[in-house]
Amino acid sequence: MLNLFRRTAVLTSVGAAGLLLLTACGGVGGDDDAGKGGDGEVASLTTPAADGGSASASADPDAGRPxxxxxxxxxxxxxxxxAWLACLKDHGAAEKYKRKPNDPSVLACKGKEPLNPPELDPSKNPDYSDDVREMVQCMKSHGIKALVYEGNWALETGDEMNRxxxxxxxxxxxxxxxGEDK
Known part of the structure; x- marks a missing residue:
């Protein structure tokens, strides 16, 4: 069932909102700071603001995320x-599918939330549409029933994952x- 979480993340990043085939679950473990004596927080630099206070110097809100x-x-x-789910739980996250972006647990664990590959983001990949079609053809070449769905790739049925x-x-x-080296 843990493998389904990866597929959910990938398909979500691909924007396959129409695929309600997948579910997610998670446990404990991973690349957290538990055994390193760290508190799990991401450090940020501050610089003096024009009004004498301080302002964050971090230009990239995703900096430091896995x-x-x-x-x-x-x-x-x-x-x-x-690691991200364990952090959410440690910070008192409510039900895992009903979190809001400004939930304190979400904010506390933002630095541990994994980033999907940029190649799977249509706004960062100018060849995304061609890549989607190539993905579908590759999956079909292995006997997996895949299709282009609303500009993304999808499976015809959830049973395809059992092949x-x-x-x-x-x-x-x-x-x-x-991949870039095609």
Whole structure:
């Protein structure tokens, strides 16, 4: 079931809102600061503001967040999400699917929320539409019923994820279709 969390994250980043096939779950573990003596918070620089106070010098709100690579395995992705979910739980997060962006637990754990691969973001990938079509063709070449859906790739049914070697083929096709070294 942890592998489904990766697919949910990837498909969400691809914008497959029409795919309500996937669910997510998480445990504890990953690349958190638990064993390192850190408090898990992300440091930011401050500079004096014009009014004498201080202003944040961080230009990138995503700086320091863990980055999922295009070739990350399900296990690697699960570890990153496990660390984020553990942080949310430690900060008193309510039900996992009803959090609001300004929820204190979400704000406290923003630095641990994994970033999806930039190649899967249509606003950052000028070849996104072509890559989606290539992803679908690659999945079909492995006997997996995939399609282009509202400009994104999707599976015809959730049963496709139960095919032998699905995870392997999905990762292979994703790297082939969206990778820079095509």
């Amino acid at each position: 980055q999922i690579r295009l070739d990350s395995t399900n296990e690697e992705v699960n570890r990153l999400y496990d 032998p070697h699905y995870d392997e083929y999905e990762l292979q096709c994703q790297v082939k279709a969206f």
